[in-house]
Amino acid sequence: xxxxxxxxxxxxxxxxxxxxxxxxxxxxxxxxxxxxxxxxxxxxxxxxxxxxxxxxxxxxxxxxxxxxxxxxxxxxxxxxxxxxxxxxxxxxxxxxxxxxxxxxxxxxxxx
Amino acid sequence: xxxxxxxxxxxxxxxxxxxxxxxxxxxxxxxxxxxxxxxxxxxxxxxxxxxxxxxxxxxxxxxxxxxxxxxxxxxxxxxxxxxxxxxxxxxxxxxxxxxxxxxxxxxxxxxxxx
Numbered sequence: 001x002x003x004x005x006x007x008x009x010x011x012x013x014x015x016x017x018x019x020x021x022x023x024x025x026x027x028x029x030x031x032x033x034x035x036x037x038x039x040x041x042x043x044x045x046x047x048x049x050x051x052x053x054x055x056x057x058x059x060x061x062x063x064x065x066x067x068x069x070x071x072x073x074x075x076x077x078x079x080x081x082x083x084x085x086x087x088x089x090x091x092x093x094x095x096x097x098x099x100x101x102x103x104x105x106x107x108x109x110x111x
Numbered sequence: 112x113x114x115x116x117x118x119x120x121x122x123x124x125x126x127x128x129x130x131x132x133x134x135x136x137x138x139x140x141x142x143x144x145x146x147x148x149x150x151x152x153x154x155x156x157x158x159x160x161x162x163x164x165x166x167x168x169x170x171x172x173x174x175x176x177x178x179x180x181x182x183x184x185x186x187x188x189x190x191x192x193x194x195x196x197x198x199x200x201x202x203x204x205x206x207x208x209x210x211x212x213x214x215x216x217x218x219x220x221x222x223x224x225x
Contacts, residue, residue, distance in 0.1 A: 004153070033214070042115075042201060042218035043154070088153055097167050098144060099214070101153030 003027060004091055004102035012108045013079050021105040023089030025070040031092040032072045033099060034063050036085050043088060046074075076107075084109045115204050115217035123223045124192050132187040132220045134202030140215070142166070143185040145177060146201040148219070154201055160185050161207075189222075197224045 005024045013019045023032065031050045035043040047056045052067025060077045076083050086106050090099035116135045124130050136143050142161045146154035156169035160179035174190040183204070189196055199219045 035216070040199060040219070040221060042117075043203075043216040045215065090153075097142075097159055098156040098169070099154075100156070103151065103153050 006102035136204035140204035
């Protein structure tokens with residue numbers, strides 16, 4: 001089974017609407033990373049969360065980490081076409097030198 | 112400051128052939144990790160190189176091998192290519208082997224095996 005489950009798998013929103021995507025881990029989280037990927041391209045780093053309850057924002061994107069639920073959510077306010085893409089969450093484990101990724105959330109923003 | 116660069120961007124190979132992919136790490140980064148991303152999947156860790164030595168390996172067969180050079184650039188070699196090796200290969204560099212902060216990815220090499 002997948003170590004990281006991302007939901008929903010895909011999401012279509014109208015421009016200007018808010019959206020939330022989730023990433024749930026089946027193992028203890030040490031660090032949780034959010035990346036954005038345009039189709040077939042590299043990963044662009046968005047945010048890293050490390051402590052339970054931590055919340056970070058960058059422009060219109062906010063990510064939170066719920067350590068008890070082993071879950072992170074990423075919220076986009078007033079979505080724009082530039083927010084379209086695949087959002088990947090990656091988890092690091094203590095003492096580990098790699099990231100385990102979920103399958104991604106595909107976000108489509110309709111003008 | 113230059114980012115992570117990968118070459119080539121696209122590649123088509125025949126089953127059974129060998130391929131070499133290249134990665135130049137971000138300035139100041141001494142650790143390089145390689146990932147394989149199949150269509151519709153998240154990236155899967157192949158291995159990491161630190162100070163020219165392999166420093167951790169994922170669940171990939173020995174026909175996946177690598178090198179790191181004194182300037183911290185790296186190569187990924189895949190022998191006896193199989194159709195399932197078709198994927199986007201991503202390289203990531205970081206400051207130190209155990210430090211994922213600042214983990215920076217390149218744009219990837221799209222490998223198609225026919």
